[in-house]
Amino acid sequence: MLNIRIEKTTCPKAKPTDETALGFGKIFTDHMAIIDWNMEKGWYDARIVPFENFSMHPAATCLHYGSEIFEGLKAYRRADGGIQLFRPDCNARRMMESAERLCLPELPEEDFMQILKAFVEVEAEWTPHSPGTSLYLRPFMYGNDDTLGVHAVHNARFAIIASPVGSYYKEGINPVGIMIEDQDVRAVRGGTGYAKCGGNYAASNRAGERAAQKGYSQVLWLDGVHRKYIEEVGAMNVMFKINGEIVTPELSGSILPGVTRRSCIEVLKSKGYNVSERLLSIDELAEALENGTLEEAWGCGTAAVVSPIGKLAYKDKEYIVSGGKIGEVTQMLYDTLTGIQWSKIEDTFGWIVPVC
Numbered sequence: 161m162l163n164i165r166i167e168k169t170t171c172p173k174a175k176p177t178d179e180t181a182l183g184f185g186k187i188f189t190d191h192m193a194i195i196d197w198n199m200e201k202g203w204y205d206a207r208i209v210p211f212e213n214f215s216m217h218p219a220a221t222c223l224h225y226g227s228e229i230f231e232g233l234k235a236y237r238r239a240d241g242g243i244q245l246f247r248p249d250c251n252a253r254r255m256m257e258s259a260e261r262l263c264l265p266e267l268p269e270e271d272f273m274q275i276l277k278a279f280v281e282v283e284a285e286w287t288p289h290s291p292g293t294s295l296y297l298r299p300f301m302y303g304n305d306d307t308l309g310v311h312a313v314h315n316a317r318f319a320i321i322a323s324p325v326g327s328y329y330k331e332g333i334n335p336v337g338i339m340i341e342d343q344d345v346r347a348v349r350g351g352t353g354y355a356k357c358g359g360n361y362a363a364s365n366r367a368g369e370r371a372a373q374k375g376y377s378q379v380l381w382l383d384g385v386h387r388k389y390i391e392e393v394g395a396m397n398v399m400f401k402i403n404g405e406i407v408t409p410e411l412s413g414s415i416l417p418g419v420t421r422r423s424c425i426e427v428l429k430s431k432g433y434n435v436s437e438r439l440l441s442i443d444e445l446a447e448a449l450e451n452g453t454l455e456e457a458w459g460c461g462t463a464a465v466v467s468p469i470g471k472l473a474y475k476d477k478e479y480i481v482s483g484g485k486i487g488e489v490t491q492m493l494y495d496t497l498t499g500i501q502w503s504k505i506e507d508t509f510g511w512i513v514p515v516c
């Protein structure tokens with residue numbers, strides 16, 4: 161059990177008054193949680209302290225060799241004023257898996273949960289009240305050695321910051337346009353694709369910028385070996401309804417095992433849908449787009465929840481999906497997940513963890 165020191169700010173910031181204009185990750189709360197780690201001492205000095213800049217050695221490992229991992233989850237305000245989390249245990253475990261891959265120290269699940277809950281309680285007032293808003297929580301960890309040798313880190317820091325957020329896309333739950341990337345690759349099996357590490361996102365930016373210039377919200381990645389199989393979107397996993405079958409790329413080691421992906425699969429199966437986690441080639445997808453058997457496509461992730469895909473571009477062709485509208489299954493998943501997250505419908509899965 162951690163012994164968490166809490167030091168409250170003496171100059172709290174003004175909270176946002178217009179919750180319809182929060183956007184994503186632009187405003188930060190008054191505090192941050194920190195635990196430091198050293199090879200000899202293990203985890204030490206767990207604390208929740210006023211939000212401020214970090215100071216770090218210019219040789220810090222994370223700045224040179226990308227020793228950095230992160231998580232993303234949300235705290236939701238219930239109608240009774242209380243606050244709750246959605247499957248935080250999944251984030252705790254995924255963070256340990258990311259740490260193992262990047263040779264960063266593993267923070268035990270119970271310590272992750274303890275400091276996360278304590279932090280959310282301290283920042284309770286920052287959890288917004290308006291429909292569709294939440295407090296986005298960003299746990300992260302970085303290597304903090306002050307030498308230039310390349311090796312597993314000897315010093316690291318785990319921290320959590322928080323940001324009150326609205327919808328991730330400016331389109332909200334409206335359909336987004338996605339560009340299928342055929343030049344850059346994001347990850348390969350054996351690499352870091354399944355870990356949530358900053359380097360994966362840095363490698364994605366060039367294609368993301370190209371997509372943005374063409375007016376698309378994100379990139380849909382193909383596998384790095386054959387450049388043939390669908391993988392995932394920039395910040396979401398992806399699902400399709402093809403001829404009645406729900407298809408999502410299998411967890412091959414190069415895509416992120418999303419908490420929302422897993423939750424969508426469990427909801428779909430509980431409602432009797434036929435869900436296949438399998439290889440899906442771009443040829444099969446293009447054929448389904450051409451012959452009209454692609455009924456729906458959506459992305460799923462914590463930030464965007466469930467995001468309908470209305471347009472898919474591949475090479476020089478642009479396809480309209482679901483007539484550019486929100487499909488029935490997409491809407492059902494959005495309503496079910498957000499219903500559980502905000503306690504508007506009963507959580508029959510046992511996913512909600514109340515904080516206060």
Ligand code: PLP
Nearest residue numbers: 395396397416418419420461462
């Ligand atoms: N894939 C990538 C690359 C992501 O960044 C995210 C977002 O976290 C996801 C998938 C979806 O994961 P989750 O549902 O756990 O948020």
Ligand code: COI
Nearest residue numbers: 232233395461462463464
């Ligand atoms: C999330 O959905 O939580 C993410 O981390 C996506 C992010 C890269 C904005």
